[in-house]
Amino acid sequence: MSKFVIGDIVDVTLAAGDAAMEIYGRDHEVALKEDASPVTEADLSVDRILVSALGERFPAIPVITEERISTQVAASGDGPFFLVDPIDGTKEFILGTGEFTINIALIENRTPTAGIVYAPAVDRLFVGQIGSGARELSRTGRRRDIRVRQCSGSMTAIASRSHLTPETKAFISANKIEHCVNAGSSLKFCLVAAGEADIYPRLGPTMEWDTAAGHAVLAASGGQVLTCEGAPLSYGKPEFRNPFFIASSLTATYSIPAPGKRA
CATH class of the missing domain: 3.40.190.80 (D-Maltodextrin-Binding Protein; domain 2)
Structure with a gap:
């Protein structure tokens, strides 16, 4: 386990969410990537913010993102790396449903050991780290520990x-x-x-x-x-x-x- 603590990047994630929401609230450009999936200004803006911040704070850990093909050679063997999706749910972003997220994970030994998922349009931010549990935060100050529920009967x-x-x-x-x-x-x-x-x-x-x-x-x-x-x-x-x-x-x-x- 590395010394990385997921709470250390909540501020970066919130800043990235602000940038996404500024674009979400106005007309914005949409392009198609080579695989015909959409990409927006927000994908690229959030990508720049996160790559810069993670690289500055954790220079020894490679950052792999959806939007930068060149970063995807950085994962080799079982070494740690960050895995970032600047806007997960780009279609939802374009449709205006609010169900898009900013995703950052730390991968160690091929396993996600820490992650943060932020849905800025609905003010839900989830963080989790193996050994430290999971919780939900919000900009309004809400904080609660979360845990899966016990299944009984229908699911x-x-x-x-x-x-x-x-x-x-x-x-x-x-x-x-x-x-x-x-x-x-x-x-x-x-x-x-x-x-x-x-x-x-x-x-x-x-x-x-x-x-x-x-x-x-x-x-x-x-x-x-x-x-x-x-x-x-x-x-x-x-x-x-x-x-x-x-x-x-x-x-x-x-x-x-x-x-x-x-x-």
């Missing part, structure tokens, strides 16, 4: 608002989940971490920067993130692509329908 699932795949629908049906709510970005991990849902099945493609910070918060709150084969989701993989996974409380029980095509 509440939370699923992607923009990427609800047939495989995810089959999972929800097969597990007789009574309630299913939709949300954007890595807020889904945090709602499980806060005991507001029991399980988040992601049977669709994601990248590591989409998941690392939320994964860290959930793990710190007593939850888990497993692949469909039951292995812990790891980081620093080739091209930073994730397999399908299930994020949940440790007491959630589920089965996975016969596999279709998996990421």
Whole structure:
């Protein structure tokens, strides 16, 4: 475990959120990247703020971000690195739903050991660090410890608002989940971490920067993130692509329908 403390970058994250909200509140440019996914002024502005601040405060730890392809060669072996998604849920940012987040995670030995997820439009900020637990903060001064809830009987699932795949629908049906709510970005991990849902099945493609910070918060709150084969989701993989996974409380029980095509 490094000497890094997740609380040390709350101020940086709040500043990045201010920059995102300034752009969110006005007309802004939207472009398409090579993979046809959207990128906004906010993605690039927040990226600059976080890369600069993390590099200045923690010069020995490489910073890998979604928006900078050149940084993605920095992760090698089991060494520590920051994994940053400047705006997770860019589609939600563009649509104006408020369900976008700023994600920062510390990866050590291919595992997210600390993470911060900030949703500035809805004033929810989640932090978690292995060994120190997880909590929710807000700009208005609210602070509370969070923990996954115990599952008994029917479960509440939370699923992607923009990427609800047939495989995810089959999972929800097969597990007789009574309630299913939709949300954007890595807020889904945090709602499980806060005991507001029991399980988040992601049977669709994601990248590591989409998941690392939320994964860290959930793990710190007593939850888990497993692949469909039951292995812990790891980081620093080739091209930073994730397999399908299930994020949940440790007491959630589920089965996975016969596999279709998996990421």
